Amino acid sequence: MTKDNGTISKQKFMEELRRYQKGSVSRRHFLGVTGLGVATTVLGAAMPGLRPRPAFAAGDIGDRVILATWPNYHDEMNFEAFTEATGAHVQVNVFGSNEEMLAKLQAGGSGWDVFVPTNYTITTYVGEDLITPLDTARLPNYDASAFEQRFSDAGTVDGTLYAVPKNWGTTGFAVNTSKLDGAPVPTTWKEFWDLTMNGYSGRTMVHDYQLTTIGNALKYFGYSFNSVDPNELADAEKLLLEAKPHLFAISSDYQPPMRNGDAWMTMCWTGDGKQLNTDMPEIAYVLGKEGGELWSDYYAIPKGAPHLDAAYALIDFLLNPEVNAKEVLAHGYPSADARTNALLPTDLLEDPILYPAADLLNALEFGAAATLTDPNRAELLARFKSA
Amino acid sequence: MTQKGRNALLLTPAGLWLLVMLVLPLLVVFVFSFGERGAAGGYVPAFTLEQYANLPARWTAFKNTLILAPLGTIAALVIAYPLAYFLAVRCAPRWRTSLLILVIVPFWTSILIRSYAWIFILGGRGLPALLETVGLDDVRLINTPFAVLVGIVYGYLPLMVFPIFVSLDKLDKRLLEASADLGSTPWRTFLQVTLPLSIPGVATGCMLVFILLMGEFLIPSILGGGKVFFVGNALVDLFLQSRNWAYGSAVAMTLVAVMLVTVSVYMKFISRLGGQRDDISLM
Numbered sequence: 107m108t109k110d111n112g113t114i115s116k117q118k119f120m121e122e123l124r125r126y127q128k129g130s131v132s133r134r135h136f137l138g139v140t141g142l143g144v145a146t147t148v149l150g151a152a153m154p155g156l157r158p159r160p161a162f163a164a165g166d167i168g169d170r171v172i173l174a175t176w177p178n179y180h181d182e183m184n185f186e187a188f189t190e191a192t193g194a195h196v197q198v199n200v201f202g203s204n205e206e207m208l209a210k211l212q213a214g215g216s217g218w219d220v221f222v223p224t225n226y227t228i229t230t231y232v233g234e235d236l237i238t239p240l241d242t243a244r245l246p247n248y249d250a251s252a253f254e255q256r257f258s259d260a261g262t263v264d265g266t267l268y269a270v271p272k273n274w275g276t277t278g279f280a281v282n283t284s285k286l287d288g289a290p291v292p293t294t295w296k297e298f299w300d301l302t303m304n305g306y307s308g309r310t311m312v313h314d315y316q317l318t319t320i321g322n323a324l325k326y327f328g329y330s331f332n333s334v335d336p337n338e339l340a341d342a343e344k345l346l347l348e349a350k351p352h353l354f355a356i357s358s359d360y361q362p363p364m365r366n367g368d369a370w371m372t373m374c375w376t377g378d379g380k381q382l383n384t385d386m387p388e389i390a391y392v393l394g395k396e397g398g399e400l401w402s403d404y405y406a407i408p409k410g411a412p413h414l415d416a417a418y419a420l421i422d423f424l425l426n427p428e429v430n431a432k433e434v435l436a437h438g439y440p441s442a443d444a445r446t447n448a449l450l451p452t453d454l455l456e457d458p459i460l461y462p463a464a465d466l467l468n469a470l471e472f473g474a475a476a477t478l479t480d481p482n483r484a485e486l487l488a489r490f491k492s493a
Numbered sequence: 494m495t496q497k498g499r500n501a502l503l504l505t506p507a508g509l510w511l512l513v514m515l516v517l518p519l520l521v522v523f524v525f526s527f528g529e530r531g532a533a534g535g536y537v538p539a540f541t542l543e544q545y546a547n548l549p550a551r552w553t554a555f556k557n558t559l560i561l562a563p564l565g566t567i568a569a570l571v572i573a574y575p576l577a578y579f580l581a582v583r584c585a586p587r588w589r590t591s592l593l594i595l596v597i598v599p600f601w602t603s604i605l606i607r608s609y610a611w612i613f614i615l616g617g618r619g620l621p622a623l624l625e626t627v628g629l630d631d632v633r634l635i636n637t638p639f640a641v642l643v644g645i646v647y648g649y650l651p652l653m654v655f656p657i658f659v660s661l662d663k664l665d666k667r668l669l670e671a672s673a674d675l676g677s678t679p680w681r682t683f684l685q686v687t688l689p690l691s692i693p694g695v696a697t698g699c700m701l702v703f704i705l706l707m708g709e710f711l712i713p714s715i716l717g718g719g720k721v722f723f724v725g726n727a728l729v730d731l732f733l734q735s736r737n738w739a740y741g742s743a744v745a746m747t748l749v750a751v752m753l754v755t756v757s758v759y760m761k762f763i764s765r766l767g768g769q770r771d772d773i774s775l776m
Contacts, residue, residue: 209733212535234533308633314719316734355636355718368617368635479533484735485550491730492554492722 167194171416174199174207174221176403177359178378179273181436188423194416202358203315204478211236211408218408219417222272225260225402226317226473232263238407240267244418247425249445257402257442260472269404270425273439275376276462276470277318277399280360282370284388285309295325295394299349301371307352309370311360316487317473318373318399319346319356325396332474339482346490356491364389380438380459391459393466400470402442519749525742534736544743551744554727555751557713561638561723562706565645566653566699572646573653573698580654581661582687593658596651604648608715611647615640615716636718644712649705653698660694661687696763700756707752724748 171194185196199218201207204227210216212234223231231237242248250258253271261269279298283291285306292301302310312319321331323342333339354369363369364382374382379391405421407414423429427445434441434450440460441447447455454460477483529539580592599607613619615634624632634640664687672682710725719726724744731741 203734205734205736209534209736212533212736213732230533314734350720353718353720355720357719362612363616366616366618481530481735481737484534484737485740488727488730488735488737489550491719492551492727 167192167415167419168413169193170195170197171219171413171420172197172199172217173420174201174210174216174218176201176222176375178361178381179222179437179439181433183436184424184429184432187429188420191423192416192419194413194419196420202313203317205316205484208234208236208478216408217412219411219413220405220420221408222403223269223406224473225257225404226475227478228260228269228404228406229263229475230478231406232266232268236409237268238409238411240270240407241418242267245270245422245425247422247427252443252445254442254444260402261404261406269406270421271442272403272405272424273377273434273437274400274402274442275439275460276393276467277322277373277375277401278379278391278393279322280364280372280374280379280382280389280391282364282367282386282389285370291390291392293392293395295322295396295398298371298394299323299326299345302349303352306370309354309368310349310352311355311357311363311369311372312349312353313358313360313373314356314491315358316483317477319490320483320486321473321477322373322394322398323349325394325398328396331397331399331471332477334476334480334483336482339486343486343490346486347493350490350493375439376460377437377439380457383459384438393462393470395466395469397469397471400467400472402472522742522745525739526746528739528742530737530739534738536738539739544740545747547740548743548747551724551727554722554724555747557638557721558707558709558723558725558748559751559755561642561645561713561721562703562709565642565649565706566703568642568646569650569653569702570695570699573650574657574695577654577657577661577694578687581658581664596654600651604711605715607648608644608712611640611644611716615643635716636720638717638721640716641713641721644716645706645709648712649702652701652705656697656701657691657694660691660697664690692763692766700759703759704752704756707748707755 173196175198177200180198185198189195204224207221207223208227208230211218211221211231223237228237248270257274258271261267261271279292279295281292281301287305289305292298298310312322320339320342323345324331324333324338326345327338327341329335329338329341333342354363360369360372360374361378361382364372365386374391376391379389382389383391405424407417407421411417424433425443427443427449430441430443430446431449434446435454438460525536526544527540527542529537529541529543531537576596580589580596584592612635615621617635620634621632668686668690669682672686673679677685708725709723710729713721713723713726714729728741728745728748731737731744
């Protein structure tokens with residue numbers, strides 16, 4: 107580019123700057139002689155977005171893909187491998203509730219390419235025309251027959267495939283048993299709420315999420331997790347308001363306080379329970395005997411995704427059984443894909459946190475679409491939070 | 494072109510800006526506040542006062558905001574005034590610039606990250622662990638109104654320091670000498686000369702901090718653990734979780750009304766304090 111890329115004295119630099127400002131020298135000369143051109147090139151090379159990218163086998167898919175997903179739900183190494191293979195950088199947005207995802211998509215201009223809706227929300231996305239039907243020809247790694255049906259059937263609405271399974275799991279609670287002072291580990295939602303209002307006062311967290319926080323309060327009374335009955339919801343609200351002064355926080359990001367000991371008990375999803383239990387064995391993952399939520403998450407593409415090619419490439423990449431197996435090992439959420447499970451170690455496939463006993467599993471319910479749109483449930487949680 | 498025509502032309506850009514960025518959005522919010530929530534959330538046109546009738550359900554959020562915003566403003570003032578006084582009056586001039594820069598430095602980092610830092614300071618392994626070593630057991634700081642207060646005072650302190658610093662810096666030092674020459678004690682000089690002359694800076698700082706605090710939502714949500722709710726949090730919730738745009742608009746309109754009232758009461762109070770002086774500018 108230029109031979110004059112050595113150092114330059116302050117005085118010389120100012121002289122050149124004046125010459126450039128007066129218009130006696132060209133911009134090219136100025137950048138060359140001062141070394142600023144070189145500096146810019148060096149800085150430019152340090153920005154990954156500006157570097158030339160390795161070509162992707164299926165053609166250029168762009169430099170990024172934007173994924174809206176849940177906390178602690180991926181293996182970062184897989185994203186790096188995806189970027190390596192395709193040149194597209196994965197930008198991750200993390201959410202705490204399906205309502206938040208729906209609200210962003212309803213408001214428009216989310217900019218997402220891939221999002222991760224839960225089973226019971228997909229019919230609403232279809233009804234609101236916010237989700238793109240999937241072209242299976244662009245997802246060679248998707249094999250419908252490999253998936254356990256109850257965890258994959260919510261992806262198809264009226265015969266059209268809108269979403270492919272990511273992981274499934276349960277919603278229970280994690281409890282730090284070292285703080286129980288020898289008392290038995292709680293096994294029911296009734297004990298969860300009673301312990302919150304007594305021995306664990308100021309140490310319990312509930313999700314910032316209507317489905318699970320209201321659902322698990324309904325379970326205290328033995329009602330359905332999905333109830334939209336006004337009288338039953340009134341009971342749940344009474345319990346929630348009574349428990350609120352005893353809560354440590356209302357948040358779906360509960361791992362940091364559980365790990366540092368600020369919180370002792372929290373509503374918890376399978377993988378978070380597994381991650382916590384692996385690092386701190388005194389934290390147990392419990393499914394309430396009364397029941398609770400069984401769920402499965404899906405990959406889907408919102409209407410108007412700005413990087414459609416990259417979206418298909420990312421979903422297909424993550425559906426690859428070898429990649430998916432790494433995901434499961436990292437986050438601890440079970441997969442419904444038989445091909446993936448064939449690659450997983452036996453002790454993980456027999457882990458009671460990932461695969462609970464049949465009697466506990468049978469008591470669980472899938473979330474119902476009605477809970478997502480029910481105005482009373484939405485307002486109940488908002489009221490509980492602002493109370 | 495006539496003088497009048499030129500004036501109108503000069504006002505056009507600012508006028509257009511105000512119209513597009515302030516008046517029109519407020520009008521949309523006003524119209525929405527009489528609507529209804531859609532079946533899956535959002536907004537459906539209607540004319541009902543139902544949203545306003547539901548306002549009591551957000552009373553606690555209004556109460557928290559109306560207590561913590563003034564309290565935060567006063568706490569920031571109490572901390573900022575001595576600092577600004579030191580910087581403007583007492584500090585050696587060669588140190589002044591460096592110290593002023595130190596006040597701005599925190600602004601170079603996002604408030605989000607700085608608030609997260611407070612989670613660790615106020616969390617169980619931070620200050621409470623320190624207090625435990627001196628025998629104060631089981632002190633809970635994080636996710637309390639106190640934590641939110643600490644966070645907002647910390648976050649908004651520079652906005653209070655600078656206006657006060659500027660008004661003290663402009664202060665004619667000969668007035669202080671005159672006061673001393675006439676036999677006044679330093680304390681009396683401060684109360685009768687320095688303080689009254691710095692009222693414009695105090696008023697500006699308080700106004701800046703108070704108005705921003707009334708709309709605050711980030712610090713309460715990070716340091717309040719979802720338990721210390723401001724109106725701002727209630728609004729975020731209504732638009733981003735329960736998707737009730739009509740009700741959210743009604744809450745937003747009410748917040749605007751509450752602010753208009755408190756701010757005009759405050760301006761009355763300040764102008765009385767300043768003795769009807771015309772050199773007090775609030776913004």
